[in-house]
Amino acid sequence: MTILIDQPQFGTEVEGKRVLNNEKELEGDEGFRMPNANSFGHNFRDYEVESERQEGVEIFYRTNHINQTYDFVKKMREEYRKLDRVEMSIWECCELLNNVVDESDPDLDEPQIEHLLQTAEAIRKDYPDEDWLHLTALIHDLGKVLLLPSFGELPQWAVVGDTYPVGCAFDESIVHNKYFKENPDYKNPAYNTKYGVYSERCGLDKVMMSWGHDDYMYLVAKENKSTLPSAGLFVIRYHSFYALHRSGAYKHLMNEEDKENLKWLQIFNKYDLYSKSKVRIDVEKVKPYYLSLIEKYFPARLRW
Numbered sequence: 445m446t447i448l449i450d451q452p453q454f455g456t457e458v459e460g461k462r463v464l465n466n467e468k469e470l471e472g473d474e475g476f477r478m479p480n481a482n483s484f485g486h487n488f489r490d491y492e493v494e495s496e497r498q499e500g501v502e503i504f505y506r507t508n509h510i511n512q513t514y515d516f517v518k519k520m521r522e523e524y525r526k527l528d529r530v531e532m533s534i535w536e537c538c539e540l541l542n543n544v545v546d547e548s549d550p551d552l553d554e555p556q557i558e559h560l561l562q563t564a565e566a567i568r569k570d571y572p573d574e575d576w577l578h579l580t581a582l583i584h585d586l587g588k589v590l591l592l593p594s595f596g597e598l599p600q601w602a603v604v605g606d607t608y609p610v611g612c613a614f615d616e617s618i619v620h621n622k623y624f625k626e627n628p629d630y631k632n633p634a635y636n637t638k639y640g641v642y643s644e645r646c647g648l649d650k651v652m653m654s655w656g657h658d659d660y661m662y663l664v665a666k667e668n669k670s671t672l673p674s675a676g677l678f679v680i681r682y683h684s685f686y687a688l689h690r691s692g693a694y695k696h697l698m699n700e701e702d703k704e705n706l707k708w709l710q711i712f713n714k715y716d717l718y719s720k721s722k723v724r725i726d727v728e729k730v731k732p733y734y735l736s737l738i739e740k741y742f743p744a745r746l747r748w
């Protein structure tokens with residue numbers, strides 16, 4: 445049985461754009477159909493099933509949860525927002541992902557470029573007029589280049605996996621949350637309360653998220669002055685924030701803009717998660733379309 449993400453009942457418009465009214469729209473005759481199992485034959489995001497990747501994924505999360513502290517995240521954001529490592533185009537970065545496999549993902553072990561195109565093409569079919577969402581899907585995981593030598597060759601635990609706020613209490617809905625007990629912030633009274641260093645409805649843009657590819661790509665897009673709408677930037681930064689968009693945690697930190705953008709993230713997440721498969725995309729066939737979107741929303745070359 446496929447694990448489904450609970451969805452609120454949206455209206456028909458978000459900022460003048462189409463929004464799903466119910467789950468069935470995503471499974472219609474012409475729309476994207478969610479598969480019954482991941483590429484290993486198991487439920488999606490099942491972290492308990494015994495599989496060839498399960499043990500490695502759990503070891504990954506233990507290391508991640510121990511080391512992702514408020515001070516660590518602050519240090520990484522300060523270092524990487526300088527964007528002084530590489531200069532390249534968006535498409536060049538997409539091609540680099542052929543060298544990356546995400547060890548935290550229990551659903552797929554294919555090179556990341558395959559996943560990007562699967563997600564983007566699935567959304568493009570169902571949302572043909574939302575070109576910003578097509579491009580967002582293509583680039584949402586580009587921050588995983590942090591694993592490569594020219595970007596610092598960070599360890600997997602500092603690049604991939606589910607993300608969550610630091611500087612406040614770790615929510616129980618976070619996968620393998622038991623390992624947070626070994627995190628130095630877990631017993632720090634400055635960081636282990638509901639609000640921690642934040643305030644009610646302060647806005648997620650003021651919240652420090654565990655460091656990884658999501659936050660890095662968000663910084664790349666923002667600092668290079670991408671013209672993607674705020675919903676696109678929101679999807680990039682929070683697409684791995686499952687505690688929020690799957691379990692509803694941390695909503696006490698959200699402002700009104702966050703609530704509107706969350707609707708688009710929840711739409712995007714279905715395609716991000718359930719489009720993972722062994723189906724191959726003809727890269728050369730779709731490349732001209734995505735190059736046109738890159739030109740529309742980004743400068744020719746970016747600082748990384």
